[in-house]
Amino acid sequence: MDVIFGRNKKEQLEPVRAQVTGRIPSWLQGTLLRNGPGMHTVGETRYNHWFDGLALLHSFTIRDGEVYYRSKYLRSDTYNANTKANRIVVSEFGTMAHPDPCKNMFSKAFSYLSHTIPDFTDNCLINIMKCGEDFYATTETNYIRKINPQTLETLEKVDYRNYVAVNLATSHPHYDAAGNVLNMGTSIMDKGKTKYVIFKIPATVPEDAKGKNPLKHTEVFGSITSRSLLSPSYYHSFGVTENYIVFLEQPFKLDVLKMSTAYIRGVNWASCLAFHREDQTYIHIIDQRTGKPVPTQFYTDPVVVFHHVNAYEEDGCLVFDVIAYEDGSLYQLFHLANLNQDFEENSRLTSVPTLRRFAVPLDVDKNAEVGSNVVKLASTTARALKEKDDRVYCQPELLYEGLELPRINYAHNGKPYRYVFAAEVHWSPIPTKILKYDVLTKSSLKWGQEHCWPAEPLFVPMPGAKDEDDGIILSAIVSTDPQKLPFLLVLDAKSFTELARATIDAEVHLDLHGLFIPDADGDAREQAPSQEQPDRVPDCQVAPRT
Numbered sequence: 001m002d003v004i005f006g007r008n009k010k011e012q013l014e015p016v017r018a019q020v021t022g023r024i025p026s027w028l029q030g031t032l033l034r035n036g037p038g039m040h041t042v043g044e045t046r047y048n049h050w051f052d053g054l055a056l057l058h059s060f061t062i063r064d065g066e067v068y069y070r071s072k073y074l075r076s077d078t079y080n081a082n083t084k085a086n087r088i089v090v091s092e093f094g095t096m097a098h099p100d101p102c103k104n105m106f107s108k109a110f111s112y113l114s115h116t117i118p119d120f121t122d123n124c125l126i127n128i129m130k131c132g133e134d135f136y137a138t139t140e141t142n143y144i145r146k147i148n149p150q151t152l153e154t155l156e157k158v159d160y161r162n163y164v165a166v167n168l169a170t171s172h173p174h175y176d177a178a179g180n181v182l183n184m185g186t187s188i189m190d191k192g193k194t195k196y197v198i199f200k201i202p203a204t205v206p207e208d209a210k211g212k213n214p215l216k217h218t219e220v221f222g223s224i225t226s227r228s229l230l231s232p233s234y235y236h237s238f239g240v241t242e243n244y245i246v247f248l249e250q251p252f253k254l255d256v257l258k259m260s261t262a263y264i265r266g267v268n269w270a271s272c273l274a275f276h277r278e279d280q281t282y283i284h285i286i287d288q289r290t291g292k293p294v295p296t297q298f299y300t301d302p303v304v305v306f307h308h309v310n311a312y313e314e315d316g317c318l319v320f321d322v323i324a325y326e327d328g329s330l331y332q333l334f335h336l337a338n339l340n341q342d343f344e345e346n347s348r349l350t351s352v353p354t355l356r357r358f359a360v361p362l363d364v365d366k367n368a369e370v371g372s373n374v375v376k377l378a379s380t381t382a383r384a385l386k387e388k389d390d391r392v393y394c395q396p397e398l399l400y401e402g403l404e405l406p407r408i409n410y411a412h413n414g415k416p417y418r419y420v421f422a423a424e425v426h427w428s429p430i431p432t433k434i435l436k437y438d439v440l441t442k443s444s445l446k447w448g449q450e451h452c453w454p455a456e457p458l459f460v461p462m463p464g465a466k467d468e469d470d471g472i473i474l475s476a477i478v479s480t481d482p483q484k485l486p487f488l489l490v491l492d493a494k495s496f497t498e499l500a501r502a503t504i505d506a507e508v509h510l511d512l513h514g515l516f517i518p519d520a521d522g523d524a525r526e527q528a529p530s531q532e533q534p535d536r537v538p539d540c541q542v543a544p545r546t
């Protein structure tokens with residue numbers, strides 16, 4: 001498994017033309033831009049965790065039925081410092097970098113002290129975010145890196161803290177119909193408080209002497225005080241509906257005291273993160289119109305959620321779908337030691353990721369009997385049981401077992417929807433198939449082939465689409481068979497049959513997340529919002545080209 005996880009991947013700086021078999025629809029013109037870890041050793045030093053790897057950006061440009069592939073390492077400060085020292089000198093999620101062994105005792109002590117308040121990494125390896133006209137590589141620290149989506153060049157380093165008081169921010173922002181970014185971050189012990197902050201970055205802003213910078217116009221429009229000052233929840237994403245935000249304060253928590261002493265103790269950030277199975281998961285619903293949380297205290301059993309799938313409002317309830325685990329074993333498994341030796345044995349999840357649907361009433365009837373179910377939706381068996389003191393205990397409906405890396409047709413984000421596109425995973429964290437799950441009929445379609453490991457499947461709508469699944473699925477496939485070249489798979493999203501594959505004679509890495517940037521010219525223009533479907537995405541999961 002070293003081929004897939006541990007080995008450093010070569011950059012492909014010059015675009016290489018892929019060998020296309022089948023037919024790529026002529027309307028599909030644009031660039032699939034994705035991010036993920038590509039380098040796990042520097043000199044003699046090695047990262048411990050797959051999520052530590054240095055960010056490798058790659059793109060598949062689709063033009064007139066042809067596909068061109070290129071890749072380039074993000075020239076983060078972390079990448080540059082590591083390369084210069086020829087060893088890992090910046091700490092990542094699962095690897096704590098130690099001071100220069102050549103330095104004397106005095107400078108060693110100084111180096112420890114200066115790390116007491118940690119400056120996090122700018123190795124933005126998780127996702128791509130579109131912000132106004134700009135694209136950024138993102139991770140979960142306070143740093144994002146502007147990139148050129150065409151050349152994959154690395155541009156400015158941006159510190160979120162210059163615009164909003166957050167020490168951490170998710171790499172899964174949402175976009176509203178106008179393209180404004182909605183994101184959440186954690187503000188740790190600022191003015192004696194630890195808070196989860198919701199902020200908005202506008203898509204369009206007036207130009208000043210330094211040009212257009214939407215980040216300067218970032219607005220905080222709500223926050224939730226953490227239930228614990230020193231152990232805020234860790235979260236990787238959140239949900240939105242037309243009027244609300246859904247935030248799970250889960251018992252998978254960061255220990256701030258452990259973090260502040262991690263460097264001096266020589267332990268990594270991952271060891272400051274723990275699942276508290278004796279605790280509950282609090283469900284916070286924030287009204288976007290007022291920025292205030294709904295007063296009822298909703299809670300559920302202890303779960304770990306990385307990915308929210310979608311959320312929407314239905315008959316006075318808020319329905320939200322997530323991929324949930326019973327513990328934090330997913331992060332445990334991505335330790336490279338588990339992924340490289342005895343892969344089959346060591347890489348078994350102790351909890352299968354499941355698609356769960358929750359429903360919470362937006363207005364809980366004060367007179368409802370204690371113990372009664374206050375969700376009256378015919379569409380789901382999810383329940384919410386009224387308790388004493390305005391508390392409501394939520395029990396989800398189990399929809400599907402064994403899936404991760406969910407995507408939807410983003411035009412349906414925050415609205416009722418039918419299809420989840422995801423990677424199928426069971427007891428191993430490695431995807432083997434791509435899945436289309438219909439939440440209405442509870443049926444599924446799959447695509448898979450021997451030795452093929454698919455990346456997150458991304459949905460691109462076709463021009464003039466009427467049905468939610470009118471479009472195609474793009475997924476980069478890497479192979480565990482060294483003889484088999486990687487390829488970009490194009491599936492018809494309705495039938496889940498293969499339309500084309502573009503085989504790439506270059507190294508392609510297993511990545512995490514990304515987006516599709518339709519060409520501004522050509523047929524792709526028709527992907528703009530139409531009269532019939534006023535709420536189609538002019539957004540960034542399928543982003544307009546700049």
Ligand SMILES: CC1=C(/C=C/C(C)=C/C=C/C(C)=C/C=O)C(C)(C)CCC1
Pocket residue numbers: 051052091092093120121126139140141168236269270306512
């Ligand atoms: C460096 C660093 C962090 C990095 C977390 C990362 C890199 C998480 C990646 C998660 C992924 C890829 C999840 C997929 O489902 C923390 C813990 C936020 C805080 C401390 C500093």
Ligand SMILES: [Fe+2]
Pocket residue numbers: 172236306307513
């Ligand atoms: Fe993610």
